[in-house]
Amino acid sequence: MTTDIRIGLVGAGLIGREHAKYCGIANGVELAGIADPSPESAETAQMYGVSHFTDYGAMFRSGDVQAVIAAVPNAMHTDVALAAMAAGLPVLVEKPLAESLEAGQRIVDESAQTGVPVLVGHQRRYAPDIAAAKAFIDEGGVGEVVSVAILSTWRKNEEYFQAPWRTAPGAGPVLINLIHDIDAIRHLVGDIESVVSLGSSTARGFQIADTVGAVMRFANGAIGTALASDAAVSPWCWDLTSGYGAYFPDPPAGDVYFISGTEASISLPSLTVSRHDGNPHWQVPLKQSILPRVEANPYVTQLQHFGAVARKEATPLITAADALQSLQVALSIDSSSDVPASRKAAL
Known part of the structure; x- marks a missing residue:
């Protein structure tokens, strides 16, 4: 029996809410927490019956999550991804990988150094x-x-x-x-x-x-x-x-x-x-x-693949290094x- 990976969602904006919805549909994953300082995100967390955090670092330290989705503004992708990897948490980073090549390279290097996988959200x-x-x-x-x-x-x-x-x-x-x-x-x-x-x-x-x-x-x-x-x-x-x-x-x-x-x-x-x-x-x-x-729904398929990556059953279809080329x-x-x-x- 496949074990569901407990997902921590960072960012509950437009695409973040879609990820939250699809976590309830995809096999092998479940939404466990939402980190976002906005009052609206607290309501979203309540709607899904999961923990709410105003600080994503606190969510990473809580022990409640096993993997992370970074659905934040482009300029925040690097900070969230690096923090997740530092906590040993596989991370799905929404596209683009980062706001600059230098920032994207930091994610590539950190993933290579720590061995923590990064999947990039090019769901197409x-x-x-x-x-x-x-x-x-x-x-x-x-x-x-x-x-x-x-x-x-x-x-x-x-x-x-x-x-x-x-x-x-x-x-x-x-x-x-x-x-x-x-x-x-x-x-x-x-x-x-x-x-x-x-x-x-x-x-x-x-x-x-x-x-x-x-x-x-x-x-x-x-x-x-x-x-x-x-x-x-x-x-x-x-x-x-x-x-x-x-x-x-x-x-x-x-x-x-x-x-x-x-x-x-x-x-x-x-x-x-x-x-x-x-x-x-x-x-x-x-x-x-x-x-x-x-x-098939590409967002659902992507989440199911991310669950497999987090369980070490698969390697990322779109690695940070690959996504850096698109960036x-x-x-x-x-x-x-x-x-x-x-x-x-x-x-």
């Missing part, structure tokens, strides 16, 4: 469409990958930005949202070695860009583009279109990832495969088919200026 790797596409691409289904396109555009409500950290450097649509797309594409296609980007803050007027465009070169020679905005009304956002987001309405039809190779292409989340009926060239008709998928790409793409000048970063 567990999503049914990503898993099916990964298997198809790895089996050579598209041939050699040539091009990639990512759309990640939506309009966030004004109340979302009442939290000051969401309007300051270290946040924004790249580090809060597009980093998920970057990690998913790295998982599907391979590492990214250089980027060129443009950013604009015209729509919202914050210190950070609200709209960003980037061109990426992958290590395998493929070229990719990414467009992200949190100020644009559109259906082209994986969280919405896939139906696997944590707090979104019913999905509209459409795709947001487009991966083309020398033999075929695949678009997600629909898993539509397009290939020529015969010789692969442009004057031969295209045939389309849909890949099968095994339905490096995101920071290279990120722009805090609305000056229309390109920036190139070698990774």
